[in-house]
Amino acid sequence: MTAVSPLPYIPAPAATPVAAEVLRGLTARPKRLSPWLFYDERGSALFESITQLPEYYLTRTEREILAQYGGAILEAAGDSAATILELGAGTAAKTDLLLAEAIRRHSAVTYFPMDIAPSALDQARERIARELPQVTVQPILSDYTRKLGTLPGSGSRRLVLYIGSSIGNFEPQPAAGLLRRLHGQLAPGDWLLLGVDYVKDRTTLLRAYNDGAGVTADFNRNVLARINAELGANFRPRLFRHRALWNDRESRIEMHLESLVAQEISIPALDLTVRFRRGESVHTENSYKFTPDSVNALLKGGGFAPRANWTDARSWFGVHLAEAVA
Ligand code: AVI
Numbered sequence: 001m002t003a004v005s006p007l008p009y010i011p012a013p014a015a016t017p018v019a020a021e022v023l024r025g026l027t028a029r030p031k032r033l034s035p036w037l038f039y040d041e042r043g044s045a046l047f048e049s050i051t052q053l054p055e056y057y058l059t060r061t062e063r064e065i066l067a068q069y070g071g072a073i074l075e076a077a078g079d080s081a082a083t084i085l086e087l088g089a090g091t092a093a094k095t096d097l098l099l100a101e102a103i104r105r106h107s108a109v110t111y112f113p114m115d116i117a118p119s120a121l122d123q124a125r126e127r128i129a130r131e132l133p134q135v136t137v138q139p140i141l142s143d144y145t146r147k148l149g150t151l152p153g154s155g156s157r158r159l160v161l162y163i164g165s166s167i168g169n170f171e172p173q174p175a176a177g178l179l180r181r182l183h184g185q186l187a188p189g190d191w192l193l194l195g196v197d198y199v200k201d202r203t204t205l206l207r208a209y210n211d212g213a214g215v216t217a218d219f220n221r222n223v224l225a226r227i228n229a230e231l232g233a234n235f236r237p238r239l240f241r242h243r244a245l246w247n248d249r250e251s252r253i254e255m256h257l258e259s260l261v262a263q264e265i266s267i268p269a270l271d272l273t274v275r276f277r278r279g280e281s282v283h284t285e286n287s288y289k290f291t292p293d294s295v296n297a298l299l300k301g302g303g304f305a306p307r308a309n310w311t312d313a314r315s316w317f318g319v320h321l322a323e324a325v326a
Helices: 017-026 041-050 057-082 095-105 118-131 172-185 202-208 215-231 292-301
Strands: 083-087 109-115 135-137 159-162 191-197 240-247 252-259 263-267 272-276 281-288 304-311 317-324
Touching (some): 041 118, 057 083, 057 095, 057 109, 057 304, 095 109, 109 118, 172 292, 191 292, 215 240, 215 281, 292 304
Parallel strands (some): 083 109
Antiparallel strands (some): 191 317, 252 281, 304 317
């Protein structure tokens, strides 16, 4: 009888995106987990709480810019403001400021919020229907980071919002790739409004990711609870310390989870045991910080022509408007 060599064993659940990412990340050296894993229902709620923390200036500062310059932004984007799309819209709380300006300028405004969280999209739709009934909302449930698909609203000039400095959670190459894919879906004359966090003093940056109430720490550790819930793992999140540090060379905040003890974690759905040394860490997020020049370079690399940008009184955050060019 001839011996048949066994096929490599791939546990079936690793076919799901979460399982595949956890398998890849926790068998890598050094260990890492992608930041999109944060956003299950609890993680999304924790992120909403982060946006209201006194130390987390990003959301508040961007809102200030949109409140002050919303009119100027839409003026600069011209007639594209009648068709507004938003990548990773969440509950779209800040977007109301722009939508209110849009209905001042256009008799009919259509808004397409895109997000992976159906509950956030529902909240956005209900609130906008109540507060800005002149806006037609057409939510799109999708993960724009994985697959952009055909963007709606072609035929009219479009304004795509990508605010909140979400682009900062991608490394430079994937960030440029994402902008290029977006550009590929747009027509010349469509616009992109990109919100980015600027480089600033280290203390302010570090405080934003090491808040006193420990919400960011819970948000970081929630990824372990998610792996427990979805893959049957036995992480004890409290045995991992939240660490956020500033990497000056890469111009980014890094978040890590550091194992407080030597431990062995089993992940039954992946048929995997993961060993941690005491002090070993899992890199869970990068949050890149930009300068006006580095944003413009990123936009140009993606096929966009930077046209204008606005900032707050302290130059902590920037909102950049760019046109898709052929
Ligand atoms: C969603 N993103 C822009 C946030 C950030 O600041 O990078 C995620 C976050 N991580 C820790 N706090 C907030």
